[in-house]
Amino acid sequence: MQKKFSSDRYDPLGSDRDALSRRHFIKGVIAAGTVAGAAGLMTSCSDGSDNSEGAPAAGSVERLVSINVNGNVRRVDVMPNETLAQTLRNKLSLTGTKLGCDRGSCGACTVMIDGVTQNSCSVLTHTVRDASVVTVEGVGGANGEIHPVQQAMIEELAPQCGYCTPGQVVSGVALLQRNPNPTREEVRQALAGNLCRCGAYNNYVNAIVKAAGSA
């Protein structure tokens, strides 16, 4: 029968945590002297279950960070264990980024980080503080024009249920940014991390090839 994993070895709020953290914080700061900003950051959080003295209370342990999202610097409180998808969806109201699996297995949460596609469910927000993030809401023009990839997807009736579509859009836009005239095969490779259970793959490729022609 299944047995629960013993958490003894990994006590999430072990008694020596605070001492340990503080020591490293100091060490981290000293060690990090040469790199501004990012260096030696120490953050901690609580699961809310610990009321022992000195432990941070629930909700009070986020750290304010700045992230460049869709060209705007957004200041937001972020937990250490918070994924970029959570930050985007829950704190920045950018719900175009979808969660299909939360395991980097479907690509519905694909965003561009410094121009390359990543699964935002599998990136801690704290690791992209210095990066530029583009979501499906930010791929269009500055004046609200929709991206040629999006336009082509409308014309080709590319989406079916639409849940994977924002991820397909972002993967397609990222491809055209680095390769304005991809072959059909290159488009397929670029979309290889974006699952579509409705099976609209051909449609998405058609649209991106079409957009490449018009972009």
Place this chain on the structure above:
Amino acid sequence: MAFNLIGKDFTPHDVRPKVLGTGKYTEDFRKEGMCYMKMLLCPMPSANVTSFDASEALAMPGVLGILTADDVPAVEEPSYPMLTNKPRQLGMPIAAIAAETESIAADALEKIKVAYEPQPFVLDPLESLYPGGTNALESGNVTGGGEGPIHTVKWTARDFAEAGDEKLPMGAAPVEWNVGDVETAFAEAALIIDEPFVTASSTHQAMEPRSVLSYWENGKCYIHGSSQSQSWMMPGLARMMDVSLDNLVYIAEYCGGGFGAKASPYAVQGMTAFMAKKINRPVMLRVTRAEEYHLGGTRPGFQGQIKMGFDQTGKMTAADLYIVQSGGPNRGSGDYSAAAGAVALVYTPTNMRFRGAAVVTNKPWHVSQRGPGQNQIACIIEPLLDRAAKELGIDRIAIRDLNAPDADVIFTDRESTVTSMYLKDAFQMGSELFNWEEKKKLSGQRNGTKVIGVGVGSAYHSAGSNGFDGLISIRPDGKLYVHSGVGNLGTYSYAGTSRAAAEVLGCSWENTVVLNGDSRHGLPWTLAQFGSNSTFTNTRTNYAAGNKAKEMLQNLAAQEFGGAAEDYDVADEKVFAKADSAKAMTFAEAAQKAIELGGEWDGHEYPDNLNDVTKAAMSTVQGVGLVAAAKDEMPKEGSVPGMATGYCMIELDTETGKFEILEYHSVADCGTVMHPKGLEQQLRGGAVMGIGEAVLDRMVYDPQNGLCATVGLYQTKPPTILDVPSLMEMSAVNKPDPQNPFGVKGVGEPAMGCAASALLSAISDATGTYFNRTPVDPDMIINALAGQPQSFKPLQVNV
């Protein structure tokens, strides 16, 4: 017949929000005061909860409440419980915690102290049928599969001993029907094929998990759900929550896929609404991917035996089919009966016997999936038809054509009929477009370690219904509003069928507004968006409502300008005298007039034959303009057959068992094509899902511990873009179904089965092996080509 709108492409209003990311799915909504719920799931396949202590969890800061089986309505087996202390499945919910944040809820779940008393469990239906075998439920092990009470069936040890490992044991069948005399037909047959088979249970795995947001305001229950249906959800949810239809608001404008598993109200919707009521807060339940595997629906698997007799010409003279259907700890669906119906219709055996047993197991909730029954059996029969053709020395399409039904077919013991049938046309068109005669010459051609396989397949689904309601309004803004109770599964049929009303009224699409996805729009009663029925069903309801509106407009004009109603016609957003176009009233004017008149004109009065859901909708709609609600009372005789054929060429590497699909072509018989791009989507999408069903989609259980090996997408393996052809060709016969006013019928489900069976046909063609199983994984192909036995027995499941 030429139409203005039917048969033409258009852009449904939800496409743009989908590509912009602005379309709101359940998890995208936020509500003031919203908190989060997480579920405590049973960690073993069957257990009784012997003690439960949540005091520590409830004492945690931020925890708002708990819901247990005591808080929700109890259900009787084999209905699926919302929460239970007798979980009969790995992952069945025991309790749920609501908290200010999802993290707190997750942490709180770990503080609940639960003691489980493990119960015997069963994952293989044959084990349950063995004398002394475990019943998955206390009330028995066999259901009617959608109908009939649960009861206990055990076969004799002799049934099993005689069958051995290579044949399905065939004990007394709970379900049986006969047409003609199979035994005599087998005695006279020129060729008999008699094989055991397995089609694996597989999971629907829509990209959007079935998350729920619920809250209560002023006695009204609000539920945001991920469902493929809209109006169909209303009565069930109202019953579940014990509210009147007027006090239920259901919002499902977008649904990230369902494939059958989100057709009807499901347990977590009720669970969330009960929690919202208990703690008086809006509650969001985000269902995880792993939870979706446990709770999100599984297609019933089959263990079976098929015996087919053929005469010298290839005519199937006898079919003897026995199916043991694997279900979950719930009533399940009628896949096995549907499979028998498909054999009877698609291959028209002169004599046929069907026997079946629908067995419950301690596996996940089982529910119909795209092409329930028909697609599973197509995967088995189609490759075996190839074998028959090859042994009899006839062409593989010819044998299908020979056995294919005509429109006057009568099938099964119920002597069912069809509304139309163009399968033979599809085969003819397909063999021309695919260039079958040339392609089949390539069969078996070697190129280094690679070999060419060519395949053909077909599938059927009863794709249309009748008797539902249409509702439209013409408003003072001069526009036609079509109220659609169809769900938004991604097929765009909610929009495509709405065009039927505009077609009848000669209204431009630009001036037509489709209202859907939110019961507050006032949405009429219609069938769930399942079974590929929407196209047929809702063109009829909108035809009925459109004609009613036309009649109302004509009468209104006659009242206004004199003369008889038939002196007037409706087009271009106005009603006008045929003889004098100056006697005209615009839609805007007519709407205003209807509001002034009230009563039957603006929806305050309506026909009594409408369904209660439509009647509840009328209270929202009345007074907005000219309101026409009508029930589809047109006659309908017989099953509406959606038929599809698939043609496939692969290149299979004999050293790795991997193959590439070089070409795929599908030709459908879906009546008149309603929406060309939508049809292409369905045929292509069905093909992708069919490829998954045939060779990839996995569901693996450890028989010793009852644990599931496949709880992530990389483990269940839905097809990726690199597993399917870069381009797939689609066509349709495009001949009308006489029982639909526009000639249309559905096709989404057979689009999958024809691809799955065509691919399996091609694999058998390339390897010379008939696997009699889905999925056919690389390991099976490698073993076959290496001359090794497979690592499981022919009837083994969950591998």
Place this chain on the structure above:
Amino acid sequence: MTKDMMPSFNLFQPADVESAVSLLSDAGENGWAMAGGQDSLDWFKDRIKRPTTVVDLSGITSLVGISETTDGVEIGALTTLTDVENNPIIKEKYGLLSMAASRVASPQIRNKGTLGGNISQDARCWYYRSGLDCYRAGGNTCYADTPEGMNREHCLFGASRCVAVTPSDTAVAIVSLEASMVIQGPNGERVVAAEDYFIGPAIDITHMTALKPGEVLTAIRIPAKWAGAKFYFEKVADRNTWDFPLVNIASAIQMSGDTIEDIRLTCGAVECVPKRLNVVEDIVRGSAANEETAELGAGAASRGASPLNYNHFKIPLMENLVKRAIRG
């Protein structure tokens, strides 16, 4: 059974290796070094691995980059798989690694996942990943190697209580490229051969690599010896993307005319470590790269295999892949 919300942890983002090593050695068993995080976060979301100290290595710029050295190339452990795949030096001279990197998971994961992380990743045995108390998780049983265990993906060789396999595509490539691994620890730097970096259950059942607590893999060095050799990489998986190998193979061959002058051949997903096929190498070295040699080598490749309930298909598959590698 509860998924997707990670338990709390302290996140450290050191800017240099020394700080990372210090943080990790102080944290001991409660510490976790995170590279690209593509597997780490899954473990946390499953609430199975619950470190209190997570050290994010991605800010350590010295661990990123590819540079040619006098005797080969050095790849920072934090270099992404995409960068490894597309790097001109790797592509041109050590194409085996480029090919292997290109077949890992999905584009998104290759854009974030690192070479060091991919090489060092943990076993994918589904029982272990379920959070069961198996040997690998520190318990005292194996669920996969039982009379009814579902072990299609498990090992043919080297079982020792645990039957998990290496799931890495790049690991087989670096073994065939005779790479060495640079490790920084509390006591300074040590360099181990790739073959010694991967350890089986007989050596340490709860770890896949020779990394000790507090140690960080900093670089992978590939010797110039194999630059420009004839390479073959193939991965057979159920799906053509985002999947783990059923079996994969990587070979580097120095040809002299038609003759195999030297060869390194490594097979993955058949043992807990990348399986270097020394015996096959010995058989084929000095022979012509033809069908006959391929057959000869293939026959020896699977010698000693002990298939489990559901994985005997791996024997012919492995043999066939060996043939293809030798044929080139």
